[in-house]
Amino acid sequence: MSDSTPTVALLGTCDTKLDELLYIREQLLERHSVKVTLIDVGRDASTHPAVNITQSAILTSSGEPIPPPLHDLPRNEVISMLIKHVSPVLKRLYDLGSIHAILAIGGSGGSSLAAGAMRSLPLGFPKLLVSTMAAGDVSPYVSDGDVTIMYSVVDIAGLNDILRPILANAAGAAAGMAHAYHERRSSSRDVTSGPEGRPRRIAITMFGVTTPAVSHARVLLESYPCTSYVFHATGAGGRALERLVSEGFFDGVLDLTTTELADLLVGGVLSAGPDRLTAAARMKVPQVVSLGALDMVNFGPRDTVPEKFKGRRLVEHNPSVTLMRTARDECLRIGEDIAKKLREADPEKTEVWVPKAGLSVLDVEGAPLRDSDADKALFQTVEDGLRDSGIKVVVHDKDINDKEFVAGMVDRLVHMMRMSRKKQ
Structure with missing residues (x-):
């Protein structure tokens, strides 16, 4: 793929949802002609070679003291810690023009983490979250932003013939938004930077x-x-x-x-x-x-x-x-x-x-x-x-x-x- 190919940031907890993330990654790369930056925000770090930005890189990127092992912290503190550290990473990728859309998947905790991180990105930047929580009150996830939320129907806990097409649709949607956003940026028509x-x-x-x-x-x-x-x-x-x-x-x-x-x-x-x-x-x-x-x-x-x-x-x-x-x-x-x-x-x-x-x-x-x-x-x-x-x-x-x-x-x-x- 050339430098003119848009990139989708794919964010998720690779310790619990690696199979689903790799399936989306495959869809993006092979069917939709986009590049992928896979970002691990799991409690336990993944060593899979497809991960582009590791949990360790996220936690040490700020230059602040390295936090305690995440598995020793309560769940809500883990989520807050990861939002705090991954948000500047995403903002830096955006500022460099290295990503053109973000796609995340999650249950209740993963959705809170992803939505919190997405708020570091400006309005108008494509954001898509596949969530088990999307059929209820989504205001805590959308807040004052422009996150698009897709309901997973079943839990994101193993690939099956219900979840696969939903994740494939999400990949197609994210790829389409990334292409559109990349074209806007390339032609200097993006209204956020007039x-x-x-x-x-x-x-x-x-x-x-x-x-x-x-x-x-x-x-x-x-x-x-x-x-x-x-x-x-x-x-x-x-x-x-x-x-x-x-x-x-x-x-x-x-x-x-x-x-x-x-x-x-x-x-x-x-x-x-x-x-x-x-x-x-x-x-x-x-x-x-x-x-x-x-x-x-x-x-x-x-x-x-x-x-x-x-x-x-x-x-x-x-x-x-x-x-x-x-x-x-x-x-x-x-x-x-x-x-x-x-x-x-x-x-x-x-x-x-x-x-x-x-x-x-x-x-x-x-x-x-x-x-x-x-x-x-x-x-x-x-x-x-x-x-x-x-x-x-x-x-x-x-x-x-x-x-x-x-x-x-x-x-x-x-x-x-x-x-x-x-x-x-």
Whole structure:
């Protein structure tokens, strides 16, 4: 194979899954015209000649003191230790352009290890995990990344006529992604490494009930030399946004929809975690923030709503999603959290816009989640918390989806970003 042939990093525990890894390796080499770098992350080191990066090489590559024998450590410590040591190895291979996709296999422990290691690689780099855990809740493995997960159906514990075709499919998928990624890198079209003259990047947050606002914002931003990236505020979306802002990917944030904070503080299912609304402040990235969809907390089907909330105002958004109106005391806590986080921001690069007439399409006059008293508590708490911070709070008579309100937010963001309209 020539130097122009892409390489798949194949990662797994060679002490327990060597036969399966060698089968995938054979598929990649013989059927899909890619090279393979086999990486051993087993508790007990393998001496098989096909292993390209040994467990010993991983544990000694950092220059830190050699850890104790892994078989003497509890399982969770072994996983954490191997993630810590293999992540910089993968990052180095990526930086050198030596790998073009990563494929891993594992049970519960191996999946945690592989997914943790994959998070060291940037978004857009192909990542495929074949896992026994893929038919359940995969959020711990995907987190804020772009890991693709394939269900193994049977345990990865011996080749058979169910597992073989699944692993062969995984090899084909990883090879295809590696070829596509290699072509992008070779032609310098990879969006993660654009030239200095690239359009500015703006993150926008959206929920179904703030879609009109985001749609109008995108139209307005088309007049400027920028690209919009819309994040669905479902927990994972907020985490991905915070990660990318922290990595310096974005030049500005139009945070229209901060609903994930309601789920965090009240106990809904779409929390983005405690770091939501912190990255732009920390990185001094221009941001215009609003209070979109803070009128609601999200749960699954109606019968999954916790018993303590059964007497609350509920709206079945669809058969899979039930919305609960945030109460006044909850809005006070949310407002305090927003103000506390934004006080860390640069006042010259941060504004908060308050839509007095409603936080979503369900919170306008006559809509099922309208609660002006709760909204007023939220608004007042945000204003009081930011008083004397230097951060401007703009209180507007319109609702969040009103075009005039959205245009005002967009105008302020492009002003803070010092963007001029594109020449016609």
